[in-house]
Amino acid sequence: MKLTNKIGVIVDSFGIGVREGLKKAKEVGAEGVQIYAVSGEMDPDQLSPAQRKELRQYIADLGLEISALCGDLAGHGFQDAAANPAKIEKSKRILDLAMDLGTNVVTTHIGIVPEDRNGQIYTAMQEACEELGVYANSLNAYFAIETGPEPAAHLKSFLDTLSTRGVSVNFDPANMVMVTGDDPVEGVKTLKDYIVHTHVKDGHRLRLIDPKDVYGYLGYDAMDHQKIAEMASSGAAFEEVPLGEGKVDFPAYFAALQEIGYKGYLTIEREVGDNPAADIEKAVKFIKAYRN
DSSP states (O other), rough: OOOOOOOOGGGGGSSSSSSHHHHHHHHOOOSSSEOOSSSGOOGGGGOOOHHHHHHHHHHHHTEEEEEEEEOOOBBBBTTTTTTHHHHHHHHHHHHHHHEEEEEEEEEEOOOOSSSSSTTTHHHHHHHHHHHHHHHHHTTTEEEESSOOOOHHHHHHHHHHSSSSSSSEEEEOOOIIIIIIIOOHHHHHHHHHTTTTOOOOEEEESSSSSOHHHHOTTTSSSOOOOHHHHHHHTTSSEEEEEEETTSSSOOHHHHHHHHHTTTOOEEEEEOOOSHHHHHHHHHHHHHHHHTTT
């Protein structure tokens, strides 16, 4: 096996701001970057056309490209029908920003897809994703759901109800290993028609945990990235660890991505750790070893 995929890094994983994070990504050997574009300096409402053009040029001058934006609005995802109109509009603006910056992928969490297809939560999520899928498809873009909150087969059954591939998948093997115990290799094969972006991180599950305790649920706690990071570092139920130190079978995982013909980015995410830059640099070298 010889990987040909480009290597990306989530800029926010460095915790040093966008511009410094971009420079650091180049320094550790990444070829592309993913950037959170929900609030602060990357909020679509805060970036004028001129600023977007300047940022795109700044990234290009570093010799980088954007693998994806992260448009995760947290909370209850798209489970709350009353909150969805505003979240859908915000997501559309993030998709617009992505296109302006030279990528056609926005990744997100939509909330846990419930088992009951006839319930209000399933319907709310389905209607929101249908609208976003149609909009993304009109841009030749993808709104990519991150794996982890539910088994791959159930996520596929949800995606199969939508009329376009505008809503697709951002595949994260560690989320599956840490939370649901799903097999990432089988997950890749199950979701092969939908995968447009991937995250590369590692971890292991220490005990069974209800995904609602991690990702929240309507009528339950809301999803909170800081809470998830704290859970991943505390090791109470699962633990995120540097690449190669967890339960993700990377040779088999990378082989599965090759088998389905995935040509996109392998984007490193590091949500915990005292020295994320060192862990990310190690992760870049870890992946590059499969390209030699």
